[in-house]
Every structure is written in C-alpha cells, then in structure tokens.
Amino acid sequence: MDNLLNKQVKAIEISGIRKFFNMVAEEKDVVSLTIGQPDFYTPEHIKKAGINALQTNKTTYTNNAGIIELRKAISDYYETKYRVSYHPENEIIVTTGASQAIDIVFRTILNPGDEVILPAPIYPGYEPLITLAGAKVQYVDTTEDNFKLTKQTLLAAITANTKCVVLPYPSNPTGASFTASELKELVEVLKDKNIFILADEIYSELVYDYEHTSISSFSEVKDRTIVINGLSKSHSMTGFRIGYVLAPKWIATHVIKVHQYNVSCASSISQYAALEALTNGLTDPQMMRENYKKRRDYVYNRLVEMGLIVNNPNGAFYFLPKFPIQKTTSFELGLDLVRKGRVALVPGDSFSKIGEGYMRLSYAYDFNTLEVGLNRIESYLSKVKLT
Numbered sequence: 001m002d003n004l005l006n007k008q009v010k011a012i013e014i015s016g017i018r019k020f021f022n023m024v025a026e027e028k029d030v031v032s033l034t035i036g037q038p039d040f041y042t043p044e045h046i047k048k049a050g051i052n053a054l055q056t057n058k059t060t061y062t063n064n065a066g067i068i069e070l071r072k073a074i075s076d077y078y079e080t081k082y083r084v085s086y087h088p089e090n091e092i093i094v095t096t097g098a099s100q101a102i103d104i105v106f107r108t109i110l111n112p113g114d115e116v117i118l119p120a121p122i123y124p125g126y127e128p129l130i131t132l133a134g135a136k137v138q139y140v141d142t143t144e145d146n147f148k149l150t151k152q153t154l155l156a157a158i159t160a161n162t163k164c165v166v167l168p169y170p171s172n173p174t175g176a177s178f179t180a181s182e183l184k185e186l187v188e189v190l191k192d193k194n195i196f197i198l199a200d201e202i203y204s205e206l207v208y209d210y211e212h213t214s215i216s217s218f219s220e221v222k223d224r225t226i227v228i229n230g231l232s233k234s235h236s237m238t239g240f241r242i243g244y245v246l247a248p249k250w251i252a253t254h255v256i257k258v259h260q261y262n263v264s265c266a267s268s269i270s271q272y273a274a275l276e277a278l279t280n281g282l283t284d285p286q287m288m289r290e291n292y293k294k295r296r297d298y299v300y301n302r303l304v305e306m307g308l309i310v311n312n313p314n315g316a317f318y319f320l321p322k323f324p325i326q327k328t329t330s331f332e333l334g335l336d337l338v339r340k341g342r343v344a345l346v347p348g349d350s351f352s353k354i355g356e357g358y359m360r361l362s363y364a365y366d367f368n369t370l371e372v373g374l375n376r377i378e379s380y381l382s383k384v385k386l387t
Contacts, residue, residue: 001177012128016350020331022336032344033361036172036318038236040291043275043284046160046235047322049276052267062268064130064260066094066244070271073278074244082204083215084222086246087160093256094266094274098230098243100203103129105226105245105257106164109196110135114163119149121320121348121355125170131261135163146261146311147174147320150186158189167215170203173319173351175313177203177294180213191220199227202243203316205285206232208293210314216246226255233316235277235286240270292317295363301363302374306381317364320348322357325386330356341380343373 002010015018021034053059065071071088079085086092095101102125110116112134118126120139140157142148154165167186170177178186190197197215203214216225222304230243245255277284296313303310303321310321325333330347337359338344348358363370 004304008132008134012131015124017124017346018379019352020334020346021344023335023343027273027338027342027344030338030342030344031187031369031376033363033365033370033373034344035364036316036362037238037364038233038288038317039364039366040236041276041289042236042240043281046237046273046277046281047110047282050240050269050273053272058089058268060268062271065092065256066266067268067271067275070094070278073275074246074276077282078214078227078246079280082212082217084214084217084372087249090249091247091252093245093247093252093259094129094267094271095227095230095243095245095259096224096263097241098200098228099125099232100230100241100259101243101245102198102200102229104255104262105198105228105247106130106133106135106257108251108255109226110163113161115159116159116379117149117154117157117162117165118164118203118352119147119168119171119353121147121173121358122166122362123168126166126168133283136161138162139352142174142176143354147171147176148178148182149186151189154186154189155328156311157194158195159362162195164198165190166198166200167321168200169214170207170313170315172203172316173318173346173348173355174311175316175318176311177207177313177315178213179210183213183215185188187215187218187221190224195224197221199225200245201227201229203233204229206289206292206317207315208289209295212315225252226251231274231277233334236288237273237277237283240267240273241275242270260311292363295365298367299361299370299374302378306378317362319361319363320351320355320358321361323386327384330359335357336384337377337380340384341376343376343380345377
C-alpha cells in the first residue's frame with residue numbers, strides 16, 4: 001500500500017531541527033540551546049485583546065485575507081517602518097503563521113521544473129515546500145561570504161529555469177542580515193530578470209547594529225517581490241500563528257485563491273490580538289531586542305574565547321559556529337555533545353549539506369541557561385579531541 005502515497009511527500013523528511021530535538025528530549029540534565037522561540041511571554045495587552053475577542057464573540061470566519069483593520073495596521077506598519085506601501089484591500093493576506101504564507105506563495109508561483117535559489121546554510125522549511133510544488137532547489141554556498149548571498153554568487157546560480165530567489169534575512173540559522181548597499185547589489189542583478197524574490201522578513205524586528213532594509217523598498221524589483229512576515233518573533237506570539245503575505249496585486253490575486261482553499265482564514269481571535277500588537281504594541285519588540293543584543297554579545301565573546309570560528313550576527317537570535325571536526329559529522333557531534341557534554345545544539349547539516357561542520361546555537365534563553373550551556377561546551381572542547 002505504501003506505493004499509493006504521494007511520491008513527493010514520501011521524499012521529504014521531518015525537519016532536522018525537530019528530529020534532533022526529539023531524539024535528545026528524554027535525556028536528563030541536558031541544557032538545550034536548540035529551539036528558536038522567544039523566551040519572553042506575549043505582552044499582557046495583546047493577550048487581553050485575544051481574551052476580549054473571545055468574550056465579545058469574535059469567533060466566526062473572517063474575510064479570507066483577514067480582517068480589514070489588521071490589514072490596514074500591517075500596511076501602516078510597513079510604510080512607517082520600512083518606507084514601502086501595500087494596499088490593505090488587495091495586496092495583504094493574513095495567514096496562519098509565516099510557514100503557511102511561504103507554502104501558498106510557492107504553490108502560486110512555481111511550476112514543475114522551475115528552480116528556486118536558496119542561500120545556504122538555510123532554514124529547512126523551504127526545500128520541502130518547493131519539492132511539493134514540483135520545483136527544484138539550487139543551493140548557493142554562502143559560508144565564504146559571511147553567510148550572505150552576493151552579486152557574484154547570485155549571478156552564477158541563475159539559470160534559464162530560475163523562477164525565484166529566497167532572501168531569508170535576518171537569517172535562521174546564521175543571524176546574517178543585509179545592509180541597504182548590499183541589497184542594492186542584488187537588486188542590480190535582478191531588476192531586469194523575470195525572477196520572483198521571496199523575502200522572508202520574520203526576524204526584521206530583531207536587528208541590532210543597523211536597521212533592517214526590506215528589498216521591497218527598491219522600486220526596481222517591487223513588482224516581483226513577495227514579502228513574508230508575522231508576529232511570532234517580534235511580539236513573542238508563536239502560538240497565535242499569525243503571519244502575512246505582502247505582494248503586488250497581480251500576484252496577491254492568485255495567492256489568495258490558494259490560501260482560501262487551504263485554511264479559509266487565519267484564526268479570528270489571533271487576528272484581533274495581532275491588531276492590538278500592531279496598533280498599541282509597536283514598541284513591544286524594543287525590550288526583547290535590547291535583551292537579545294546583550295545575550296548576543298556575551299555568547300559571541302564566549303565562543304571566540306573557545307577558539308571557534310564564528311560570525312557575529314546582526315539579527316535573529318542564532319549563532320552558527322564552525323567546529324573543528326574532520327572524522328565525524330555535525331549530527332554525530334551533536335549526539336556526542338549531549339552524551340558527554342550534557343548540552344544540546346542543532347547539527348548544522350539540518351540546514352542543508354552546506355551546513356556540515358557547523359552547529360546552531362539559539363540564544364533565545366536567559367543568561368543563566370546560556371552561561372551553563374556555554375560552560376559545558378567549553379568543558380567538552382577541553383576534553384574531547386575533534387581533529
């Protein structure tokens with residue numbers, strides 16, 4: 001009977017992040033620095049807005065694209081924050097998290113045989129969705145370029161079949177983000193090409209040393225740029241499952257059709273909570289951002305002191321240090337760190353084969369947890385020979 005199942009579904013695998021997390025979940029006395037989830041609670045005023053939505057019976061279906069008040073708030077937010085305009089009536093779609101947003105976009109723009117450029121190491125959630133849409137992945141190795149796609153590497157990756165390039169910045173798992181001038185170079189490559197740009201900006205509020213620039217703010221490519229964002233990371237609302245798609249009308253008109261038959265609409269209760277976040281909670285991310293920056297600086301200094309090769313990230317809440325392994329794999333190193341070091345990191349090969357040799361460390365944890373975890377990594381490295 002197994003042969004009756006969808007071959008593309010059978011070909012994809014469970015996320016390496018979750019697979020590893022589940023494997024070590026039963027281990028005792030292990031400090032986990034694995035999961036990319038804010039360790040702050042959702043702000044009280046946002047929770048109260050969700051409760052109020054329940055108590056006032058705002059529990060029915062909404063417009064497929066989301067309540068118009070929320071779409072207007074998203075429009076105002078992007079215009080104020082990133083100086084780019086999207087019409088709330090026909091260019092904004094509220095989704096069940098950013099992951100669903102990515103899925104419906106790929107299913108709208110991709111045909112069998114199309115190619116999608118992914119700068120790697122990269123979050124593992126893109127490739128399976130591309131595969132399910134019948135398209136193929138073209139990985140670009142960014143490890144020699146501070147984990148960033150460059151003008152040269154982008155040009156080299158483009159083929160006659162390239163349909164889309166994904167720009168997931170700030171990046172999970174590297175924390176890399178673009179300056180405006182670096183984005184401008186990519187725009188120069190893409191402005192005359194019929195290639196979609198999918199900009200995953202879910203970590204846009206968590207940028208530390210310079211401001212986030214949205215590639216959609218470049219008029220040369222706005223007509224083919226699709227932005228993905230949401231409230232999960234900015235307002236610690238992962239369980240509310242609210243994301244959104246920003247796209248020109250000619251694209252959004254078709255994305256909404258896939259969205260409609262996929263989930264009908266995002267949770268009404270969560271939408272009203274999100275509305276509160278984007279109207280009265282615009283400064284909420286500031287406290288979290290300041291805390292993450294302090295943690296980043298602390299973790300970076302500790303990793304450098306250990307002698308690990310590591311980039312200092314400008315965004316998100318991850319490090320991707322390189323470990324001096326030669327006769328083992330990242331996955332095997334991860335298991336050994338758990339068994340002998342009593343600390344869990346995510347193996348780099350969870351983020352494509354290009355991540356081999358690296359390990360992802362999330363600093364979305366309190367200082368005490370980070371200190372204990374880093375002490376255990378340091379102790380492990382002093383006792384175990386990796387080369």
